[in-house]
Structures are given as structure tokens and as C-alpha cells.
Amino acid sequence: MNASKVEGTYFQRASRWKLIVILLLVALFVTVIVSLNIGYAQIPFANILATLGKQIPFLNGYIDSSLVLPRESAIILQIRLPRIIAGVVVGAALAASGVVYQGVFKNPMADSYILGVSAGAATGASFSLLFGSGTAIFGLRLVQVAAFLGALFAMFLVYNISRVGSRVPVTTLLLCGIAVNFFLYAVVALLEVIAGDELHAIVFWLIGGFSNVLWSDIWAVLPFVVVGITVVYFYARDLNLLALGEETAQHLGVNVERVKQILLVFASMVTAAAVSLSGLVGFVGLMVPHITRLVIGPDHRILFPASTIVGAIFLVVCDAIARVIATPFASTLELPVGIITMLAGAPFFIILFRKKKQSYAL
Amino acid sequence: MVVLNVDGIECRYGSVKVLENVSFSVKEGDFVGILGPNGSGKTTLLKSISRTLKPYRGTILLNEADIYSLKSVDVARQLAVVPQDSSIGFNFAALDVVLMGRNPHLSRFQMESSKDLAIAKKAMLLTNTWQFAERPINELSGGERQRVIIARALAQEPKILLLDEPLTHLDIINQLEIMDLVKSLCVNEKLIVLAVFHDLNLAARYCTSAIMLKKGKIFAAGSLDEVLTSENIKSVFDVDAIVKRHLVTNSLFVIPLSPQKASPSRKCAIHLICGAGTGTALMKVLLDEGYSVTAGVLNVLDTDFETAQFLKIPVVSEAPFSPITEKAHKDNLAMIEKASTVVVTSVPFGFGNLQNLEAALAALEQGIPTFVIDEVPIESRDFTKGKAKALLAELKNKGAVFVKGQNELLSLLNVSAEKLKVAREEKARFLAHLKPEIHGEGEKSKEGKNA
Numbered sequence: 001m002n003a004s005k006v007e008g009t010y011f012q013r014a015s016r017w018k019l020i021v022i023l024l025l026v027a028l029f030v031t032v033i034v035s036l037n038i039g040y041a042q043i044p045f046a047n048i049l050a051t052l053g054k055q056i057p058f059l060n061g062y063i064d065s066s067l068v069l070p071r072e073s074a075i076i077l078q079i080r081l082p083r084i085i086a087g088v089v090v091g092a093a094l095a096a097s098g099v100v101y102q103g104v105f106k107n108p109m110a111d112s113y114i115l116g117v118s119a120g121a122a123t124g125a126s127f128s129l130l131f132g133s134g135t136a137i138f139g140l141r142l143v144q145v146a147a148f149l150g151a152l153f154a155m156f157l158v159y160n161i162s163r164v165g166s167r168v169p170v171t172t173l174l175l176c177g178i179a180v181n182f183f184l185y186a187v188v189a190l191l192e193v194i195a196g197d198e199l200h201a202i203v204f205w206l207i208g209g210f211s212n213v214l215w216s217d218i219w220a221v222l223p224f225v226v227v228g229i230t231v232v233y234f235y236a237r238d239l240n241l242l243a244l245g246e247e248t249a250q251h252l253g254v255n256v257e258r259v260k261q262i263l264l265v266f267a268s269m270v271t272a273a274a275v276s277l278s279g280l281v282g283f284v285g286l287m288v289p290h291i292t293r294l295v296i297g298p299d300h301r302i303l304f305p306a307s308t309i310v311g312a313i314f315l316v317v318c319d320a321i322a323r324v325i326a327t328p329f330a331s332t333l334e335l336p337v338g339i340i341t342m343l344a345g346a347p348f349f350i351i352l353f354r355k356k357k358q359s360y361a362l
Numbered sequence: 363m364v365v366l367n368v369d370g371i372e373c374r375y376g377s378v379k380v381l382e383n384v385s386f387s388v389k390e391g392d393f394v395g396i397l398g399p400n401g402s403g404k405t406t407l408l409k410s411i412s413r414t415l416k417p418y419r420g421t422i423l424l425n426e427a428d429i430y431s432l433k434s435v436d437v438a439r440q441l442a443v444v445p446q447d448s449s450i451g452f453n454f455a456a457l458d459v460v461l462m463g464r465n466p467h468l469s470r471f472q473m474e475s476s477k478d479l480a481i482a483k484k485a486m487l488l489t490n491t492w493q494f495a496e497r498p499i500n501e502l503s504g505g506e507r508q509r510v511i512i513a514r515a516l517a518q519e520p521k522i523l524l525l526d527e528p529l530t531h532l533d534i535i536n537q538l539e540i541m542d543l544v545k546s547l548c549v550n551e552k553l554i555v556l557a558v559f560h561d562l563n564l565a566a567r568y569c570t571s572a573i574m575l576k577k578g579k580i581f582a583a584g585s586l587d588e589v590l591t592s593e594n595i596k597s598v599f600d601v602d603a604i605v606k607r608h609l610v611t612n613s614l615f616v617i618p619l620s621p622q623k624a625s626p627s628r629k630c631a632i633h634l635i636c637g638a639g640t641g642t643a644l645m646k647v648l649l650d651e652g653y654s655v656t657a658g659v660l661n662v663l664d665t666d667f668e669t670a671q672f673l674k675i676p677v678v679s680e681a682p683f684s685p686i687t688e689k690a691h692k693d694n695l696a697m698i699e700k701a702s703t704v705v706v707t708s709v710p711f712g713f714g715n716l717q718n719l720e721a722a723l724a725a726l727e728q729g730i731p732t733f734v735i736d737e738v739p740i741e742s743r744d745f746t747k748g749k750a751k752a753l754l755a756e757l758k759n760k761g762a763v764f765v766k767g768q769n770e771l772l773s774l775l776n777v778s779a780e781k782l783k784v785a786r787e788e789k790a791r792f793l794a795h796l797k798p799e800i801h802g803e804g805e806k807s808k809e810g811k812n813a
Contacts, residue, residue, distance in 0.1 A: 006457065006495050007479060014473045106452075234470060241462055243452045247414050248445060252518070253438030253466035298452035 017302040024309040031313050032088065035320040036080050043072045051076045078215075086213040086277055087319045087337070088312040091284055093225045093274035095292075095311020098285030099304050100232055100267035103239040104260055105170050112271040112285030115177045115264065116154035119184035121275040122206055124150020126191040129201045140220050143205065144276045148221075151272030154180055159264065167257055168264075170246075208281035209336030210319055221273040228270035229308060235263055239300035281338045283345045284311055290349065318344060364390045364425060364440070364521040366411070366554055371420030373406050373578075380406045381417070381578045390521065390552040393545065395565035397589070398575035399599050404558040405446070407575070408524050411556065412443045424522075438466035442520035444512050444528045450499050456510045457495040460486055463517030485516035488543055490536075504531035512540060516547075523547070525557035529564065541568050562603075566590055566614040574598055590614050592672075604672060619646060631656055632775075633701035633725070635718045639665035640707040640735075644768060645673055651772070656701060658694040659686045659718055685714040691721065698725045704732040705771065706757075710743035711750035719753040723760070732762040733771055 036048045051073045053063035065073075094112045101110040113119075128146035158180050162172035188206070195202055204211075238259045241249040250256045271285070292307040318340040326335055366388050373381040381403045388394055396404045409415040411422055413429055422429050429437055442463070450459065463485070464478040474482075486492040489509040499507060508531045515523060523544065529537045545568050547553045559565035565572060565586075572589040574582040576598045582589045595603045595616065604617040632648055634641045634657040641657060642665055648655045658678030660667040670677045678694045680686050686694075698704060704725040711719060726732045734757060744750040758764060765771045 007483070009496075010457065010461075010474070010479055011476065237465065237468075237470075240454070240458075241465060243454070244450055244459070244462065245445075247412075248443075250414065250434055251412055251438060251441075251443040251445075252462060252514075253435035255434045293452070298454050299458065 020296065020302060021305050021309070024306060024313070028088070028309055028313050028316075031316050032084055035084050035087075035316050036076060038320045038324055039075070039080060041072070041075055043076065047072055048076060052081075082213050082215050082218060083210045083319065084316055086210045086218055087316040089218060089222060089225055090210075090274040090278040090281060091288075091311040091313070091315025092229065092308045093270045093311075094281065094284040095288035095314070096229045096232060096304065096308040097267035097271045097274075098311075099289040099292075099300065099307045100239070100263050101285070102289055103242055103300060104263055105174060106243060106245075107170075107174070108290065109286070110174075111283075112267070112274075113181075113280070113282075114174065115268055116158045116180035116184065117151045117268050117271045118275065118280050119181040119188070120154025120157075121147040121151035121272060122188045122280060123154070123184045123191075124148070125205050125276075125279070126188050126195075126202050129205065130191055130195055130198050140216065144217060144220065147205075147279075148272050148276035151275055152269070154184060155265075155268040155272070168260060170260075173264075204336055205279040207336040208275075208279035208338035208341075209322070209334075210278055211334060211336075213277065217277055221277045224273035225270050228266040228273070231266045232263060232270075233304055235259055236300040236304050239263070239304070240298075243298065279336070279338065281315065281341055283341045284315055287345045287349050288314055314345075315341065364552075364554060365423075366522060366556075367421075367423040367426075368407075368411065369421050369423065371410055371417035371422060373403070373410050373415055374418045379578060381410070384420075384575075384578075384580055386573060386580070386583055388554050388556065390554055391548060391570075393548045393555045393568060393570045394557070395569035395572040395586075396556060396558045396575065397562065397565055397572055397598075398581075402575040402598075403578040404575055405526055406578075408443070408526050408556065408558060412441065412524055413437060435466045438518060440520055441522040441524065442515035442518040443524045444508075444515050444526065446526045446530065450507075453498040453500050455496050456491060456499050456502065457482060457486070459499050459510055460491075460495075460513045460517050463514040466518060481519065482513070482517045485513040486510075488516065489513040490539065505533060505536055508532060509536065509540065520553070522554040522556070525555065527558050527560060529561070537564065544568070562590065562595070562616040562618075566616060567611060568613075586614055590616065630654070630702040631700060632703045632705055633657065633698050634666075634705050634707065635709070635722055636660070636666045636705075636707040637664055637709040637715060637718075639669075640709045641666040642669040644705070644707065644771075645669055645675055647768070647772065649673060649675075651775075653775075656697050658697055659690045659715070659721075661714075683714075686717045691717050694718070694721050695724055698730065699728065701725070701730060703775070704730055706732065706734045706762075708735050708737040708743065710745060712745040716746050716749060716753070719750060719757070722762070723753065723757060726757060726760045726762055732757065733774065734758070734762050734764045735767060735771060736764045737767050 033045070033048065037043065037045060047065075047068045050063055050065040050068050053059055054065050055077070097112040098110075101112060101114050102108060104110075105114070124146035125143050127150075128142045132142045132146075158173065158176045159168065161180075162168055162176040164172065188202075192199055192202055238249070238254050241252050241254050242256070242259070244252070246256045246260075275281075288311040289303070289307045292310050293303055296302055296306055315337065319337045321344070322335045322337045322340045325340070368387070369385050371381060371384050372379060384403075384407060396407060398404050406415060410417050411429070413434070416430055424432070424437070424440065429441075460482040461474050461478065464474055464482065467478070468474065483492060483495075486495060489512050491506065491509045491513050494502060494506065499510060502510065508528070512528065525544070528544075529540065532540060541564060544553075544555055544557075548555045557565075557569070559569075569586060571585050572583070573580055574589050574594055581598050582594050590605055592603050592605045595601060595605070595618075599618075602619040604619070605614055606617075607613070608615045631654045634644060634655060636644070636657060637660055645655055645657070645666070646669075655673075656676045657666065657670050659680050660670065660677055661680050661682055661684065663682045667677060667679060669675075676697070678690055678697055680690045698721060704722055706719070706722050709715070722732055722734075734754065740751045740754050763774065765774060
């Protein structure tokens, strides 16, 4: 083996990782721009860029947007952009928390919903859709607030049930998560049965999508997502060490119980925020971390930021598909993005997995 | 000066006490083996020192500071652990895993520097793992992975190294290389090494001292000579073992013997005429079969003499390297008289021990069945110019049974033992019938001979 080559590779790691993140951010930007172009109304790229440029302070004086129709500008800024940004936020949040859960649980089947967050959010959302539709709190839709609180409630329930003294063993946590999930989904099923006219709204919410997302919805969840992802990123190296097992991580200087607590609480908060915005978009938190890990390896210092951006790209693409795929059949029909993530994601995942099966023993 | 002080710790799993009142102190340069049977608390002791299992009572002090009040990072800078099980969740490259050993020396956002990489590389070269630095850890064999884990522990640059059966997955050459490495670190870098061993011989070879645990308590602690004795091994492991100092390695070595079989006691005595190790195996086998065994004449320091001492077999002995004296010969004849069978092994004969053959002849003349194991041709072991050969031929003439080896002897003995039993019963019945009142004392000692 060429020894100096090995060292060279490791020396360049930091700069290579920076490059990966920059390239992914560029890809995300391109995806957003292209996605803005997709939809029923045909809007030229020049107009899209001009409209966006106008929104940037200091730069707006240099941009000529006289050719952009007011209607086009409204479609871009009030309809398409919030929806796409919601896709970015939710995709990033779900993928980021998926990485955390898979790392902490050392379990490839762990996803962002594993601690009962999804079931809690579903319960909260179903209740609010059924009994309180129309009302708003602090200018936010009730369903969003209820989903967020439901998710956090379920997470704290699971966390506290599985706590043994000051420790939280992951096996107990997994089992409690499953149990609470089942219980809350039973509640949701009950609500669906008695829902009547509201059933449609509940089903749509459970699949997850971005129809009618408003800027205010996004501003409400953004702080939670940004803070959560930032905090978790601080612990990227600890996630690597946790992969060696909790005892070993502790022998290598990780304060395991505290780190685990911080990671789980913040990841759940990120998931809860995302879910309250979009409903239960499935598969992103499970699949994106896997795909990213297959391509760039298991080191969480790059896996975590890369997965976060890939998650954002993935969900924006899926949403673009969701917006146009049904157009030939009915011009105004939009599919919920959750259907697309699952339909597109599963086969892709299977192909990738079969290709790299040999090097991916877990 | 690094000192680790374990003071009166008691560990529990739930309400079950696993360790009780364990206290010891180790300082830099100590290589301490932790010995004991399964469930004696060895791994628990390591766990409590590595902060995985907080003791219910007692303290563990690292340089006067309670390790449970220190930060994980501060402990990890001084103390590294090589665990028993080393499965790893995600497929990191081997070098990644070793670099993780640098974690306690890095601040939160610091990347590994060239210095860290150099330390990791050195650790991997020492453990002979650098050649697969970039291979995914889960594609390595168990032994290779174990060496990577040891490299990771070394990359921590610890002052204390805890090893929990570190050699389980390693082949002999790697066992020796790794232990030589650990030993040299212990000597040169003044490391404290605490290692759990199942293999007493590896412990004997590398440790400077040992702690022997029995049922969660320290049974013996101190230098190897004090701890690794056959008495301690018998009481702690419940196994008979021979402990000797090896001539080549100059370390103690332990030969465990298979546990004594519970076989029906045959209660008849077999006298062995042996020497130079030819009777050693036979002594143990015959004891296991339930015979009482005697031997003689044996020179003190002879292998068979030492075995007999160890197995507590009565022996007629002679001074080292001396010919058999008249007195020893007489004692031997007296011992043979009490035996029901005499066995002559394929021992070489010289003028020093030729009298033993005469003793066998005497036994045969007294009507005591005599077996001769004729494994090695007498020509190659007769150093008496044919006298031994002549005596053997005479033995054969007078009815001694010549057998090819130990197994044949054993099968014949079993048959004779059966006959013996039948004869004894018949005789008893006959005597009881004839004179009921005589049946008793004095009878038993002679029974054997008549068979």
C-alpha cells in the first residue's frame, strides 16, 4: 500500500469536505431556481431571476425587472417560492434528524419518526382538524401548532417512559417509541372513523404536502430547524464515536448520556417543526442519510451537513414532480409530496443498495 | 507518577453483588493480570475502573482524584480500554477508527492535525495494521479488527491501559506480538497495564503481578510467585494444576490437569516401577480409574518423582542421581508386598536402577501379577550390557504379562479388576459360610493378593 497516499488523502479531508458542501449548496440553488420554473404558468428564467434579485437588498438597484409581469412576480414570490423554501426546510430537517437517529440508535431502520414524533404530530393535527378548524394562534394555523405540540409531547412521553435512572438505553427507547406510535395511531384511526367531512383533510395531512404553505408558516418553524441543526452539528464527531458503541464512546471521552439526550431532544424538535409545516412526509429521514452514506462514507462530520442539503434537494425535486405529474390529467390536481417521496425513493434506494450491498454490511 | 488506587469497591448489578471489598493500588510500570474463573468479577472490575459501572461503595482514585468526579475527556486522555467485543456500527475505514482514539485530545471543532495522523500511523505500525489503513473495518478479520482496536487505544496515548481478554481472536504469533508490544510499552513508557486473562500461561509470561478473584472478592494478590500457585489455582478454579518455572522463558507456566473423574474406587494398589517421566501419565490415569498407586524406587528430582509428589502418591525414593541403596530396595520390596499388581514401564535401565527389575522379579515370585509395558525395545534402553535384557526375559519366563502400551494395560487391568471382584466376593461368601465369626478385620489387606 502506498503509505504516503493514505496520509495525503487524510490531509486533504477538510478541504474535500468543504468542496462537497459548496457543490451541494450550488446544486440546491440550481434545483430551487429550476423548480421555480416548473408549474402551470410558464414563466421565463430571466423573469424568475429578476424577481428574486429584486428581493435582495443593495443588489436590487442594479436589476431591471420591468419585463416581469406583476402576476408572474406574485406567482413566484407568494405561491412557488414559499412552497419550495418549505421543501428545503422540511427536507433538510427530516434528513438531518434521520442521520442523528441512525447514528444514536446504530440502527439502519431508524428514521426521523422513530420516537413517536410522527404519531404525536398526527394526533395533534387530527384533533385540531376535527375540532378546531379555522382558528389560529398568534397568526399561525391551529393545525401547525397542534402538530408541533403533539410531536414534542409524544417524544417526551417516550423519553421518560424509557428512562432507567439517569440512563436512557437505546433498546428501551426503540421499543417505547414503537409502543407509543401504535397507541397514538390507534387514536388517529379512531378520529378518522368519526371524522366525516374532515376525513379528507386528515388523510392529506397524514401523507404530507405543501399546498397552501404561507410565509408565516415557514417563519414560525425556521428558528427551531436552524437552531436544532446547528446544535446537532456541534456533536458530529460524537456521533462517529457513538457508532463504536456507547461504552467505547465513553472510553474515548464522550459524555454519552448527556450527548445522547441533547442529540435526541434537538433532533426531535427539528422533526416536530418540520412535520408541523408539511404533515408526515415519509421516507426522507430514512433514505437520504442512507444514500448519502453510501456515496460519501460514514463520517458524520461530512455526512451530517451533506445529508441535510441532499434532503433539501430531494424534497424540492419531489415536490416539483408532485406539482406537475398530474397536470396532463387534471390541470389543477396536485399530488401530496409524500406520495412522490415514497414512490420515487423506494426503488432508487433498492437499486443503490443492491449495487453497493457488498460494502455496506451493518 | 501515575497511581491508580482502588479502595474498597463494591459493585452490583441490580441487587446482586458482583464485587465486594476490592482494594488494590497500582503504579506506573505495573503489568497486572486479573485472573479468575467465569463470573468471578474480572470484567466488572475493569468496567468500574473504566467508568462504565459506578461502584455501589468505595472509590477509585486516579492520581488522588475520584475518577467518577472527573470529566469523560479528562479520564480518556489517561485511560484507554480494549474491550472484549469490538463490533462497529458503521463501516469506517480502519484508520478512521484509530483516529477516533485522538478524540479526547481534540477540541470540539478541531480536525485531526498531522501530528494526530502521525500518532495514529505509529500506533498502526506497532500493531501491524497500517497495511489495511483504508480498508473498511467490518471487512477485516476478527484478529485484524482486534489489532485495530488496540491501535486505537494506543492512539489515545494513555497512561493506563485496560485490556479485557485482548487476545481472544488472535492467533499465536499475533498474541505474542501484541503482548510483547504491550509489555514493552509498560516497561519503556511506564504504562500501567491491567489485563483480564483466561490463559494463565500468558498472564504468567507477561504480568509482573496478579490479582486472583473468586466470587467477587480478591482471593490472592501480589507477585506472580505468590498468586500463581497450584494451591490457589485449586481453590479458585477447582482444577489441579502443575506450576513450574519454564527453562526457556524463565516465567511460570501452568499445566492444568483434567478434573478428577468420579470413578468407582477399585481399592486395589498398583505399584509402578518407572522413572524419567515414563510413569507420569500412567499415575494420573490409574488414579482417575480409582486405583491406589505407589511407585519406587525413584530418584528425587526425577520427573516421575515430582509427579508422584504432586499427586500425593507414596514413593520409595533415593537421593538424586544416586544408585539404589540396599535400604531403598528393601523399602521398595516392602511396598510391593502390599500391592496387588506391579507395572514396569519402558524406563531405561542403568546400573543405578537395575535393582528395580530385581524387585519386579521378586514380586512375580511372590505371586503378584506383574505387567511389563514393552513400548520401547529393551535393546535401545538397556545401559547395563545386557543385564536388564536378561532380567526382562526372566520376567517373561516367570509369567509377567507383556503389553504394547498404556491402553492395552488399562484394558487388561480392568478385566483383572473384574476377576478380582468376583474372586473376592466368592471368597467372602465361602468364608461366611464356613466360619461366620472370622469374617472381619485382617481379611481385607490380604484379599487383593489372592486374586
